Amino acid sequence: xxxxxxxxxxxxxxxxxxxxxxxxxxxxxxxxxxxxxxxxxxxxxxxxxxxxxxxxxxxxxxxxxxxxxxxxxxxxxxxxxxxxxxxxxxxxxxxxxxxxxxxxxxxxxxxxxxxxxxxxxxxxxxxxxxxxxxxxxxxxxxxxxxxxxxxxxxxxxxxxxxxxxxxxxxxxxxxxxxxxxxxxxxxxxxxxxxxxxxxxxxxxxxxxxxxxxxxxxxxxxxxx
Amino acid sequence: xxxxxxxxxxxxxxxxxxxxxxxxxxxxxxxxxxxxxxxxxxxxxxxxxxxxxxxxxxxxxxxxxxxxxxxxxxxxxxxxxxxxxxxxxxxxxxxxxxxxxxxxxxxxxxxxxxxxxxxxxxxxxxxxxxxxxxxxxxxxxxxxxxxxxxxxxxxxxxxxxxxxxxxxxxxx
Numbered sequence: 001x002x003x004x005x006x007x008x009x010x011x012x013x014x015x016x017x018x019x020x021x022x023x024x025x026x027x028x029x030x031x032x033x034x035x036x037x038x039x040x041x042x043x044x045x046x047x048x049x050x051x052x053x054x055x056x057x058x059x060x061x062x063x064x065x066x067x068x069x070x071x072x073x074x075x076x077x078x079x080x081x082x083x084x085x086x087x088x089x090x091x092x093x094x095x096x097x098x099x100x101x102x103x104x105x106x107x108x109x110x111x112x113x114x115x116x117x118x119x120x121x122x123x124x125x126x127x128x129x130x131x132x133x134x135x136x137x138x139x140x141x142x143x144x145x146x147x148x149x150x151x152x153x154x155x156x157x158x159x160x161x162x163x164x165x166x167x168x169x170x171x172x173x174x175x176x177x178x179x180x181x182x183x184x185x186x187x188x189x190x191x192x193x194x195x196x197x198x199x200x201x202x203x204x205x206x207x208x209x210x211x212x213x214x215x216x217x218x219x220x221x222x223x224x
Numbered sequence: 225x226x227x228x229x230x231x232x233x234x235x236x237x238x239x240x241x242x243x244x245x246x247x248x249x250x251x252x253x254x255x256x257x258x259x260x261x262x263x264x265x266x267x268x269x270x271x272x273x274x275x276x277x278x279x280x281x282x283x284x285x286x287x288x289x290x291x292x293x294x295x296x297x298x299x300x301x302x303x304x305x306x307x308x309x310x311x312x313x314x315x316x317x318x319x320x321x322x323x324x325x326x327x328x329x330x331x332x333x334x335x336x337x338x339x340x341x342x343x344x345x346x347x348x349x350x351x352x353x354x355x356x357x358x359x360x361x362x363x364x365x366x367x368x369x370x371x372x373x374x375x376x377x378x379x380x381x382x383x384x385x386x387x388x389x390x391x392x393x394x395x396x
Contacts, residue, residue, distance in 0.1 A: 020362055020366070020390075021362055021365060021366045021369070021386065021388075021390075022366060023328045023366060023367075023370040028370055028373040028374065050325055050326060053326065054325065054326045054327065054328065055328075057326070057333075058327075058328045058333050061333040116375070164389070165389060166389075205388070208385055208387065208388075209385070210383070210385055211385075
């Protein structure tokens with residue numbers, strides 16, 4: 001995670017790209033995540049990085065409330081796209097543990113926004129935990145992807161699943177397995193690098209195709 | 225029309241008690257009041273509900289914000305409602321995409337009634353967009369995804385899915 005060196009043009013470009021389809025660094029409300037990144041940036045981003053500039057001006061408007069925004073500031077390396085490392089020179093708290101106290105930190109009463117943010121970060125924490133093996137290893141997974149009914153277009157479903165790209169993920173062969181009542185599930189193989197791709201992330205991405213996918217299970221998981 | 229006024233009441237936390245009707249071929253919503261012929265018009269009624277709920281900030285705080293909110297409310301009724309051709313839709317999405325390039329919300333930095341009613345008005349359009357179109361109008365997609373996650377707005381409307389990795393432009 002992280003944006004590279006946020007004091008450099010390259011880092012700002014990563015930030016810009018990241019924010020193209022998001023209003024905030026994390027979730028759907030301004031939070032300490034936005035403040036952490038905001039404070040790491042030396043000056044307003046240039047006008048050609050207009051997503052970053054939009055975000056910068058927006059967060060600036062929350063300057064007076066910054067202490068009361070929800071969440072906890074984490075080291076910069078915890079934010080941003082999954083496959084970039086944080087190299088910002090003035091990185092603070094880089095010795096922090098990954099284990100953060102998710103439950104006790106806010107004294108203020110929990111608003112709906114804070115609750116949602118907490119749940120989102122809990123999911124992130126879990127998926128990060130599941131990606132922490134001792135050895136850089138690969139695994140072969142067999143995924144069962146189930147459609148809504150027998151009229152779901154399985155070719156389209158497979159296309160959607162294969163369109164999921166990630167660093168450390170390679171799709172393998174697939175086949176359709178009948179499960180009864182004319183419904184077929186898609187069984188598809190993939191090879192993942194354990195510390196780059198987790199089953200939670202795969203599940204999230206696959207079930208995001210709500211139109212086609214009813215659910216996904218890991219049918220087999222073998223270390224290579 | 226009338227259904228979204230019910231959604232708006234829910235979002236504003238108002239007790240359900242208002243009676244609505246429709247009038248004329250264009251099905252203009254009407255709010256029956258105790259005295260008089262009733263309030264007519266989606267925007268008029270929506271603004272009235274906001275004031276009833278004492279959430280005037282949803283109409284904008286500064287004069288400029290108020291004007292921008294009105295601009296988009298007017299846009300909703302004159303351009304979005306009743307637009308059905310692909311060309312009309314394309315123009316609307318393009319307008320919005322340009323406007324939202326440097327803003328998080330339609331009025332800039334604050335969430336207003338303009339965001340709510342444009343969301344409801346555009347829902348049927350967004351539901352039908354292809355993945356490629358959602359990426360083409362990236363700012364609209366970002367804004368729409370944000371508004372549909374705002375507490376209380378979406379209610380029973382379907383969640384429009386936006387894929388996180390961009391397929392058609394270079395991903396990082």
